[in-house]
Amino acid sequence: MLNIPWLQQRLQRAHHFTFSLYAALVAFGTYSCMYAFRKPFTAGIFEGVTFLGIDYKIWLVITQTIGYACSKFYGIRFIAEMKGNKRAQSIILLIAIAWVSLLCFAIVPAPYNIPFLFLNGFPLGMIWGLVFSYLEGRRSTEFMGAVLSVSFIFSSGFVKSVGKMTVVDWHVTEYWMPFVTGLVFAVPMLICVLLLEQIPPPSAEDERLRTRRAPMNKQERKDFLQAFLPGLVLLIASYVLLTVLRDMRDNFAADIWKDLGFGAQAGIFTQTEIPVSLAIILIMGLLVFVKNNFHAFMLNHAMVIMGFGIAFTSTVLFKQHRLDPVWWMTLTGLGLYMGYIPFNCIFFERLIAVFKYVSNVGFIIYVADSFGYLGSVLVMLVKNFGGMSLSWSQFFMDAVLGASLTGIVMMVLSAWYFKKRVTSLNGNNMATDMRLAA
16 A cells, blocks of 8 residues: 555654554545445335335345445454455455445345345445444544444444435436445545554553554464453343444434435435534543543443433333434434443453453454344344234334344443452452562
8 A cells, every 4th residue: 555654654643642643544535435435225115115015125125234244244254364465455455345245236136135234234234343443552543433333423424325316316326326325435535545654553551551453363362252252242132232233223314314304305314413422532532531441431431321311201201202313313323322322442452451452353353243133134134024003103113122222231240240350350460460569
């Protein structure tokens, strides 16, 4: 990948805040552009098109999500063992494969084009780990990760608005819309990846504060899982619930808005996501100022619990007709992303730092993601092939209520488990120090 020596030198000498802002913005730009190759098709309705008696769009969402889920399982090894000098080339190649898949989707008539959504989802599932690897293990990873993670929220709504615009204003068909939307973002994506590649590795001070990060072989990955298995099971199960709810809200937003009477408004996707994006950046960015890794880790637990609580409460109020649809979608988005985003950057970042375990965040994120998307696929299959007649808006409401209560219980148990582990670790260290002193 092309290096820009003068920019690399400037970044190495830059003030810590300036560097963090640069890295956060180029990572945000890169992942936002990736979304233009993944999410625009969900802005289409594909009304009246079915396959084997099932709505055509449901086939598309399920097929792409299966591809994404398979990618996460493959990514456990791919991301954990990825060398730094191959990241940028890998990002560009994977996005290019996804874009070609969208071209094939446009050319091949429905329903025979459904498999191309699997080929689209598989390469894109590895982009997150590659992009985040530029940011992990640094003093300000929370801030950079918060900005990067907001791309989940902002970009999902933004690219769907762009996709809807190509249909409404440019008269592009819904089948060509995903490819054309990718075309709009192709050059910005290349520029962002080039700028991302100029980020220098973590400094010695970063490694002192956050623990050195390194590729992990098969045995090292196994040892890590065994070391924290009960807590990881609770965390990953909570993340599965968040992924299912977040995917449902994201993939079927157009259908939910249609149920709520806002189906013709292209800007509605962005209208609810911008305030959520700003709130998440503020909340997560403040964790940079928490220097104690254990305290920050427990605050992450509290943030997820609070997020589940906001999603639950807003849904209860909406069902009681005490919240209008826009406020409900905004608040459920805020609550779900308060839980979802920490898992994608800072939760496991602080876990590694608390226990000073030389490893990398990408590995454990992909373990969580693989089960998260598997859960999302299973729920969609049950919803669409299990004989349920609920609308997407009603199904989403019921899912939020049940999953939120379950998630709160599991996160409380996780906090208790890791607090005991830290107390035990500190006690063992103190006993060792006393033996050495004697």
